[in-house]
Amino acid sequence: xxxxxxLFWKLLEKEYEMIKAYCYKLADxxxxxxxxxxxxxxxxxxxxxxxxxxDKFRPWLYRIISNxxxxxxxxxxxxxxxxxxxxxxxxxxxxNPSAFYDAKRKLQLAxxxxxxxxxxxxxxxxxxxxxxxxxxxxxxxxxGSIKMSLSRARNKMRKRLGQFMQNQxxxxxxxxxxxxxxxxxxxxx
Amino acid sequence: MLCxxxxxxxxxxxxxxxxFAKDADLMEHLEKCRSCQNLILSEKSIVANLSELKQTKAPxxxxxxxxxxxxxxxxxxxxxxxxxxxxxIIGFASVLLLLLAFIPFNxxxxxxxxxxxxxxxxxxxxxxxxxPSLLDALGMEPNKVDLLLNSMEQKVIYLSVGDCEETCDxxxxxxxxxxxxxxxxxxxxxxxxxxxxxxxxxxxxxxxNLLKQTAKQLFS
Numbered sequence: 169x170x171x172x173x174x175l176f177w178k179l180l181e182k183e184y185e186m187i188k189a190y191c192y193k194l195a196d197x198x199x200x201x202x203x204x205x206x207x208x209x210x211x212x213x214x215x216x217x218x219x220x221x222x223d224k225f226r227p228w229l230y231r232i233i234s235n236x237x238x239x240x241x242x243x244x245x246x247x248x249x250x251x252x253x254x255x256x257x258x259x260x261x262x263x264n265p266s267a268f269y270d271a272k273r274k275l276q277l278a279x280x281x282x283x284x285x286x287x288x289x290x291x292x293x294x295x296x297x298x299x300x301x302x303x304x305x306x307x308x309x310x311x312g313s314i315k316m317s318l319s320r321a322r323n324k325m326r327k328r329l330g331q332f333m334q335n336q337x338x339x340x341x342x343x344x345x346x347x348x349x350x351x352x353x354x355x356x357x
Numbered sequence: 358m359l360c361x362x363x364x365x366x367x368x369x370x371x372x373x374x375x376x377f378a379k380d381a382d383l384m385e386h387l388e389k390c391r392s393c394q395n396l397i398l399s400e401k402s403i404v405a406n407l408s409e410l411k412q413t414k415a416p417x418x419x420x421x422x423x424x425x426x427x428x429x430x431x432x433x434x435x436x437x438x439x440x441x442x443x444x445x446i447i448g449f450a451s452v453l454l455l456l457l458a459f460i461p462f463n464x465x466x467x468x469x470x471x472x473x474x475x476x477x478x479x480x481x482x483x484x485x486x487x488x489p490s491l492l493d494a495l496g497m498e499p500n501k502v503d504l505l506l507n508s509m510e511q512k513v514i515y516l517s518v519g520d521c522e523e524t525c526d527x528x529x530x531x532x533x534x535x536x537x538x539x540x541x542x543x544x545x546x547x548x549x550x551x552x553x554x555x556x557x558x559x560x561x562x563x564x565x566n567l568l569k570q571t572a573k574q575l576f577s
Binding site: 177180184185188189192193198201202205209210272275278294295297322325326327328329330331 | 391392395396398399400402403406407410411415416418419421424425427428431432
């Protein structure tokens, strides 16, 4: 396909709000989310000519965003020489008072144990509401493998939080156990 | 019931309270096992938080038109044609350094010092082939000779006899450092028996490259 800027912006307009939310969900804070969005769109615009079918625009765009996000973790060695200190890194994501980031902070501990790939899968499946089939098309992996990865990711998150609770809380009284153990599953849309 | 069995059942029940609450064995285990309780609490917390995050609206951010304008401005400002990535700069510098490392160049190195002495008695010059015996024959006290030799880096120093008539010319070429050369000159001047004709460095010309030179500096 010819690198058509007008067509690119037209197609992007439909997806813009969704991909913006996806970037914010993946990144730790607004600034990183904006950077991720901006870098991904610049890359997408540069390589728009390589896209053969416009109906594949959405998964193609999400793949670019996901790859940009992953490459953010693969810092080259000259950037590793002077890393941002843990202190600054923690401050980045913990000062935003909005409800969105408040909810993210609650999940931060569980997300810590996930690899960038797993984070992308969890974000798409749990937060963006993608079906495993759609994720499979986007990533080029089989549906079974996606399901397996999601299950393993959930297991890792559960274990991480479990360990944290083990260290933080005292043993609940047996009377309270039944009440605590009742898990309420959210209603499916 | 063992924990792994309890967890298997929880997975089978899809962590659903309505289902696992009916399993008496499992509930009995849960009442005793803190780590399984924590797993259920974790699952509950993850489900609740994921659902909360899903329902919460993401920050507003830039509107599409503003974003489009911003990106156009960025593209105008940047000149991707001559964009230098740090890795290319480092790569280029490495190649340049590698080339420089193998380019040969000449270095001159002082490998020793030569002292020429004249006016030494013929017999003394011909019969003494080393510095200690020469100084001894010229009348220096033995303890001073020892002290001089101890102060020098090169312990065994030979002489070469040049033109001889009544007196002879001598050359001392084994002196490795300037310090040794100065000590010998000072001793001979103090004796007052002969004259120092010249002190000159022995220079060696060598073809080398940056790599050899660095290795030499490192391992010398």
